[in-house]
Amino acid sequence: MDLILADRWKSAMLAIAAAGLGLGLALRFAGPSGWAEIVWIAGVIPVLLALLWEILRSLWRGEFGLDIVAALSMSAALVFGETLAAAVVALMYSGGTFLENFAEGRARREMSALLARVPRTATRHRDGTLEEVALDDILPGDLLLIRQGDVAPVDGVLASDHALLDKSALTGESMPVRLARGEDVLSGSSNSGDAFDLHVHRRAADSTYAGIVRLVEAAQASKAPMTRLADRYSLLFLVVTVALAVAAWWFTGDPIRAVAVLVVATPCPLILAVPVALVAGISRAAHFGVLIKGAKPLEALAQIHTLVLDKTGTLTDGRPQIVEIERVGVLSEEEILYFAAALEQASKHPMAQAIVAAAHTRGTSLPVPGDVIETAGDGLSGTVDGRHVVVGGKDFVRRMVGAPAKDVSTHALGSVLVSVAVDGVLAGDIVMADALREGTPQMIANLRRLGISRIVMATGDRRAVAEKVTDGLGLDAVRADLTPDQKVLLVLTERKHGPVMMVGDGVNDAPALAAADIGVAMGARGAAASAEAADVVILVDHLNRLLPGMEVAQRARGIALQSVVVGIGLSILGMIVAAFGYLTPVQGALLQELIDVAVILNALRALRIKPAV
Incomplete structure (x- = not known):
């Protein structure tokens, strides 16, 4: 809500400044009248008050920026009757802050997506029946039913004989893990197998998943925000500006020269060009999927x-892939994959889906399996083209067909074997791994x-x-x-x-x-x-x-730095010319507009960045 209000406030300031300048110019061209000056003052005052408020807030936070120069130039122009110059500066400043606010965007949002992954309710055993209860009502000692595809809402201990859990969201482990009775189940784990019972160990607020949410919030709160790129040069620039303005007034006795120096010094090239370059870089990076x-x-x-x-x-890749197919019997690799993939169509297991996807990638047409029986966490059996097929873990399949145990010590670390048997005979092993x-x-x-x-x-x-x-x-x-x-x-x-x-x-x-x-x-x-x-x-x-x-970020920042150097250099040059009396405040404001155009055109080069990689 604060960000929305800030957007609206800065939009309103820009509209007031633009309307004041435009209406005042129209009144001036309509004929000699004091109304133009009144309208310009009316357009400047709200912007100046808003600027002074922001300066006070920044100083309270210990921040120091170039906004002070803009406040000095507007104030001096009003005090010495240079209302048109003040109106031009007000428009430049309000336009710059509006664009900068747009560049910032909304980089941080609430962690609602993180919380949404855990269900708000859970299924609890109570007196021989099942009931849906709110997450906050779950207590240590309760017995929950975790259905296939559900996310464990709290930490607990497995109360069933076995469970197959996808813990990738918590540990980064890509392969589902099989747990036995009495082993710990972490909240945030997904049930990839059959339904199981969970004996609650901790309340939801004290569970692993809730702790991750708190870690994110604490980490975000502890990260110090970066200051604006232009503000890093603010103190030196302010000293130079004030020194030139005072010197021009002191040696000539003409306060208008000091006003002209301050108007030319208004750092709108920095306020405008820097966010333009960075926003252009953001747009260009999005073109490459970033x-x-x-x-x-x-x-x-x-x-x-x-x-x-x-x-x-x-x-x-984060998904199991077929690394190798090892033949044991007379069937070819293509036949082993054909029978395995056809049967695995009946399973939602990640490795089963990977095998099916691999068969489809090779253009294999798969028949519908029949008489499918799934043993959660172990494998499946069924018929494919009238032949009896068993697919699953190496120990499960070998036990089903009476084959000797498989030595997996020669396989790569992190790989998983999916064994395949056809008509009671071991056909081979599909080696799967999370590939680089x-x-x-x-x-x-x-x-x-x-x-x-x-x-x-x-x-x-x-x-x-x-x-x-x-x-x-x-x-x-x-x-x-x-x-x-x-x-x-x-x-x-x-x-x-x-x-x-x-x-x-x-x-x-x-x-x-x-x-x-x-x-x-x-x-x-x-x-x-x-x-x-x-x-x-x-x-x-x-x-x-x-x-x-x-690469886009590096080059966009380089262009922004160029804008800083060029903007400050041209502003200092204009200040010197104004100090010697060759620029009036209005001319200085117009010169500053020309400087704005030059540095903004330079900043827009970021839209044409072509990365080498």
């Missing part, structure tokens, strides 16, 4: 030297070229799997077995090397994304919570889109 949530994140993105990467869904994204080594090299000097991987996965996946990538460090709060701590620790950018896609990454100087979320398939917490969202499922986003 959504940057405002001017401040773009400026920060251009200065990052340390990168923290999540593994699952970021460096890796294609082109990752080249992407890492390009990140180095763009100025990233330190790259660290942070994951909740096992260390052995993390090190295997990143082998040969040349990362500076690998941190594994991390909880969400440990990821936040890692980001804060890495700040000793400079500003930190964190890239992730899961709910477990959201706190670290919020804590980093720049948080980047994979928005195509990532959790909504991470997209909300992040400063930058990659809109397509390709991490290499980060490269053009960074």
Whole structure:
């Protein structure tokens, strides 16, 4: 609501300034009359009062900006009767603040998406029946029914014989995990198998998922906002401006020269051109599938030297893929995939869907399976083309057909075997893993070229799997077995090397994304919570889109810096000319408008940035 009110207030100030200047000019051209001066004053006063209020608020917060120069020029112009010059400055200033406010946007929104993932109600066992209860009514000791596809609303202990849980949103582990009776179930985990009972261990407010929400909120609150780019030069510029104005008045005795100096000094090129360049950069980055949530994140993105990467869904694809098909019997690889995929159509398991997708990718037409029986967490059996097929975990399938146990020690870490048997005979094994994204080594090299000097991987996965996946990538460090709060701590620790950018896609990454100087979320398939917490969202499922986003940010910031230098340089030159009496206040205001046009045209070059990567 505050942001909406701010937008409306700045729009109103711009409208008042524009109306005052326009109406006053119309009255002046209509003939000699004192009404033009009155209208100009009426248009300037509201803008000046609003400006003075903002200056007082900024000084109270310990901030110091170039707005003071604008206030001095408008005030001096009114005091010494240069009302037209004051009206022009008021329009320039109100237009600049309006554009800057537009550039900022709404970079932060409430974490409603994060909370929405957990159901507001749960199914509880009570006296032999089931009842729907509100989340806040769940107490330790209650017994809940978690149906297939449900998200565990609270932390608890598994009260059924087994359960198959997708914990990727919490730990980054891409493969569903099978739990046995008595093992812990974390809130935020999705049930990928059959329904199970959960013995409640903690209230909802004290559970893991609620803790992640609090981490995000705390991290966002602790991140200090960046100051405007132009304001960094404000103190020196103000000293030079006041010194020239006082000197011009002191040595000539003409206060109008001081007014002319102040009017020319009004830093509208900086107020206008800088946000224009940054907004243009934001628009250009969006063209390459990178959504940057405002001017401040773009400026920060251009200065990052340390990168923290999540593994699952970021460096890796985040979905199980077929790595290899190992034949055991007489069936070919295509036949093994055909029978497995046909039967797996009856399952919602992520690996089952990956096998079906792989068959479709190869153009295989799959028949409808019959007599399907699914053993939750183990596998399926059924008929395909009149033949009996069993697909599932290696131990389950071998037990069903009486085959010897499989030694998996020779397979890559992090891989999973899906065994296939046809007509009671073991046909082969489908090796599945969460594969590294294609082109990752080249992407890492390009990140180095763009100025990233330190790259660290942070994951909740096992260390052995993390090190295997990143082998040969040349990362500076690998941190594994991390909880969400440990990821936040890692980001804060890495700040000793400079500003930190964190890239992730899961709910477990959201706190670290919020804590980093720049948080980047994979928005195509990532959790909504991470997209909300992040400063930058990659809109397509390709991490290499980060490269053009960074290059656009760097070049847009460079153009903005050019605008600062050119704007200040031309303003100082105009101030000197005004101090010697060669510019009246109105002429100075018009000159400043010409300077505005020059630096804004330069800033718009950011719309034509063509990244090299």
